[in-house]
Amino acid sequence: MSEFVGPEPGALVFSGISGVPIRRSNFGKMSGWTHAAVAVGAEGLHFHDLRHTGNTFAAAGGTGIKDLMARMGHDSERAALIYQHQARGADRIITDSIDAHVEAERRGGDDDDGTPGVLVPVGSQAR
Known part of the structure; x- marks a missing residue:
């Protein structure tokens, strides 16, 4: 990080090519991302x-x-x-x-909820 991240507080760890914050519009220009992810064993990250x-x-x-x-x-x-x-x-x-x-x-837990397979009426027929 000392090679690529500026020393000032709040320096960006990841930035666009010209040092600007990464945005959706400039992310595609970061061609090194895929290679970096693969290099650290995080392919697909x-x-x-x-x-x-x-x-x-x-x-x-x-x-x-x-x-x-x-x-x-x-x-x-x-x-x-x-x-x-x-x-x-x-x-x-x-x-x-x-x-x-x-x-x-x-x-085969102790909390028996009834006989398996028995139909339970629902709706207006459940009275």
Whole structure:
């Protein structure tokens, strides 16, 4: 990094060819990205993956919605909420709960929900 990143605070780690911030319009001109990703064993890595990772880490560190929005350059809270949701670990908790239930069923769990294969009436016939 000392060779390619300026010494000043806030220096860009990744920039366009002329040192400007990377934008969608100049990303295609960064022909070295694909070669760099392959060289570090990350073939298929997209620049946006780094942005996603950075924002996930920021949210996990307790960054608030407004600060995430400013960091991402978004006007909507939607994307910031997605990162905060991931940071809370809600997906992991939900997935672990589902996995535990499936495993209990595979082992013939104690919580019998009724006879398998029995039709349960629904709608107006369920009275």
